[in-house]
Amino acid sequence: MGVPLTSDEKETLRLFLKQMDVIRRVRLFKKRQKPISVSISILPGRGLKSKIKNLKMDEFRSALVSLRQFYAQGERINVKRVCNISEKNKIDKNSLLWIRAALRNWQQTIQSCPSHYFVENKPLVVADAVDLFFNAVVFHSDLEKVRKWERLAPDEMNFHIYSIYAAFPPLLWSLSTIDTIVDTILNLPRRKLPEFPSSASLQAPPTMI
Secondary structure (H helix, E strand, O other): OOOOOOHHHHHHHHHHHHHHHHHHHOHHHOOOOOOOEEEEEEEOOOEEEEEEEOOOHHHHHHHHHHHHHHHOOOOOOOHHHHHHHHHHOOOOHHHHHHHHHHHHHHHHHHOOOOOOOEEOOEEOOHHHHHHHHHHHHHOOOOHHHHHHHHHOOHHHHHHHHHHHHHHHHHHHHHHHHHHHHHHHHHOOOOOOOOOOOOOOOOOOOOOOO
16 A cells, blocks of 8 residues: 655655656757767877767756756755655556666666776766766866866866766656656556566656657
């Protein structure tokens, strides 16, 4: 049996749905956008050189800011908190599998190293790239991190940006899945979701953004 949600918990879920509406309007997340990519060359006597392509910094910043409420610890609609509230409600076993997969995918992506790039002999994980870019480039809120960013070589800056960009698709998969579950809880309690796949590979969320 589920536990009835409090009015505050319901409001948290409503805020999550509202922010998902913002996500859908973010230009970088819309279809027909040229993907950001990093080209790499090794020049004799000069080492590795990289160039980032199709980057529109204003759109990239806007996209990252739109995700902040889902990502940052202490935020009301932090993904883990929203998932915990949803599990507290009476959801069926199939929905439970979907939302746990979404949370697991989110957490694994945040701790992944999609660029396969190392900084100071450590893999550049998405969480570190996001933290540095947020505080040094987007908000300029941490002087130490601003200086750290400024000390990075151009190649290191490129791979920070690419690491974040490469994480967007799996993070959006999680958000879209959670969005469907939350909308079902609040607005369409009789809706039946597609059966959770038995294979380890999840091709698509139960409904797309």
